[in-house]
Amino acid sequence: MGDKPFKHNPGYGTLWYQDQVEGSNRPVAKGKVTTPDGDEFEVAIWKSKTKSGDDVLQVRIDEPYKKDESPI
Numbered sequence: 001m002g003d004k005p006f007k008h009n010p011g012y013g014t015l016w017y018q019d020q021v022e023g024s025n026r027p028v029a030k031g032k033v034t035t036p037d038g039d040e041f042e043v044a045i046w047k048s049k050t051k052s053g054d055d056v057l058q059v060r061i062d063e064p065y066k067k068d069e070s071p072i
Contacts, residue, residue: 008033018030044062
């Protein structure tokens, strides 16, 4: 019985809150989303401030990580 990896329905995703360490650059949340076309992307969100001091959330979207399985 092989477990299939979870895949979101098109247009949906899930972000998970991350443990924060004072002064770290780690995102506050990260996870995966599936576009309406069915492509999967990794998403990360950071809390930040604008130059005028307003709170904002910055988002980064990346292609899914693929482990390099080429022989050495």
